[in-house]
Amino acid sequence: MVDTSGNSYQAAVCEELKKPLVVKDLPRQPLKNSEVRIKVEYCGINYADILKSMGLYQERAKLPFVPGCEPAGTIIEVGRDVTGYQIGDRVIALMRLGGYADECVNYAKSVWKLPDNVSLQDATAGLASYGTAHMALIAKAGTQIGETVLVSGAAGSVGLAAVDIAANVIGAKVIAIVGDDEKIELAKDRGATYVINHRKQDVRKEILAITNKRGVNVMIDNVGGDMFKIGLRSIAMDGRIVPIGFASGQIPSIPANILLVKNVSVSK
Ligand SMILES: NC(=O)c1ccc[n+]([C@@H]2O[C@H](COP(=O)([O-])OP(=O)(O)OC[C@H]3O[C@@H](n4cnc5c(N)ncnc54)[C@H](OP(=O)(O)O)[C@@H]3O)[C@@H](O)[C@H]2O)c1
CATH class of the missing domain: 3.90.180.10 (Medium-chain alcohol dehydrogenases, catalytic domain)
Incomplete structure (x- = not known):
């Protein structure tokens, strides 16, 4: 009533x-x-x-x-x-x-x-997505112009915001990871330079080819699980990873030796 x-x-x-x-x-x-x-x-x-x-x-x-x-x-x-x-x-x-x-x-x-x-x-479509992506890229990762940023779950709400801010506000080169060919254009439209379909391609191999084996400077990870591990193994020296969420349903554990060897920081 x-x-x-x-x-x-x-x-x-x-x-x-x-x-x-x-x-x-x-x-x-x-x-x-x-x-x-x-x-x-x-x-x-x-x-x-x-x-x-x-x-x-x-x-x-x-x-x-x-x-x-x-x-x-x-x-x-x-x-x-x-x-x-x-x-x-x-x-x-x-x-x-x-x-x-x-x-x-x-x-x-x-x-x-x-x-x-x-x-x-x-x-209502912008505050949590853009606010989260902005804080991750700028306050947490300190992303700089010209750096390479890897975004997982890149066609999701936080992912698209991260692609947009990294490419169009910071001036970084963005590698977007999506799970469907239909999402490739979406990520490119938002500013991604490269898009990898994780259901069809070997993500780590593609990242190493795109970056001439140097790896990415920053990873914004919306997915967790195996995607986080692939990102950690594809990160450059002095790289930064920001875990945003675990859309895969799997919370990854971090092999600390990789952090040590590459001087990688993981922030939240
Ligand atoms: N820390 C914070 O303050 C904060 C704020 C907002 C959101 N979050 C978290 O961030 C995550 C993303 O949120 P969202 O709103 O962007 O969600 P969303 O719009 O549903 O996007 C999630 C993306 O994750 C991908 N995905 C799902 N399962 C996957 C898997 N097994 N392997 C690879 N990719 C997978 C999907 O992309 P494909 O199908 O293309 O692979 C999907 O586009 C969630 O975990 C959410 O809780 C955290």
């Missing part, structure tokens, strides 16, 4: 892991001083939301919970200590849980105003 008193809102609730979400009315909670309340129009469906709803994420959410970490909408209430935001601002938020709902509450420090030319819908 829908409560029209304004004291509740509708949300898609995970009541049981690995089961469909249930749409229900939830009671509205009072706003803390540092928070804003957002009327949600769109919410990205992130890999992490799915993992959380299956009980496979590294941080287990306590049941019941509302998934959704990337909602976009309009501010409808502002906490007493919040400055710089007002009712009516169009925003995107990054949160652990709570975005799959009519409205959500988040700390203002994890909410950003959107420029007029960015739609709420587009914003």
Whole structure:
């Protein structure tokens, strides 16, 4: 039943892991001083939301919970200590849980105003992917112009963002790894110089041929498992690897001797 008193809102609730979400009315909670309340129009469906709803994420959410970490909408209430935001601002938020709902509450420090030319819908496709890729390439790996960057899972959301930023913002040479010929053009369009289909080609052999056996300077790894190991073995001296996630479902272990011999750093 829908409560029209304004004291509740509708949300898609995970009541049981690995089961469909249930749409229900939830009671509205009072706003803390540092928070804003957002009327949600769109919410990205992130890999992490799915993992959380299956009980496979590294941080287990306590049941019941509302998934959704990337909602976009309009501010409808502002906490007493919040400055710089007002009712009516169009925003995107990054949160652990709570975005799959009519409205959500988040700390203002994890909410950003959107420029007029960015739609709420587009914003939900950009924050987690581009934010993650930007931090990995720039803050973690310190990628420099002219370096060679290997991106696994390159046709996925973080992968495409990493290809775009590496090629078009930093000016690096990008080798993209995809699992389907149809994704080759997608990765090239986004800026990849070379694209390897890991289902058809020997990835390590291709990387060594492309780099004249020197290897890549940076690997952004979205896949984990064997792909991480191939990347580690294809990295150049002083290379940097940033593990982003484990889309293969396999968490790799690291042979520390390779780190030592090639002075490779792995950051998270
Ligand atoms: N650390 C963070 O803050 C952060 C933020 C966002 C996402 N993540 C994590 O990053 C990973 C990617 O997220 P996403 O949103 O980009 O996911 P996505 O859009 O689903 O893309 C994942 C890609 O991984 C590839 N893949 C899946 N299984 C594979 C396998 N066995 N071998 C090789 N490639 C495989 C797929 O490409 P092909 O089919 O073309 O091979 C797919 O395009 C996830 O693990 C996610 O949880 C972490």
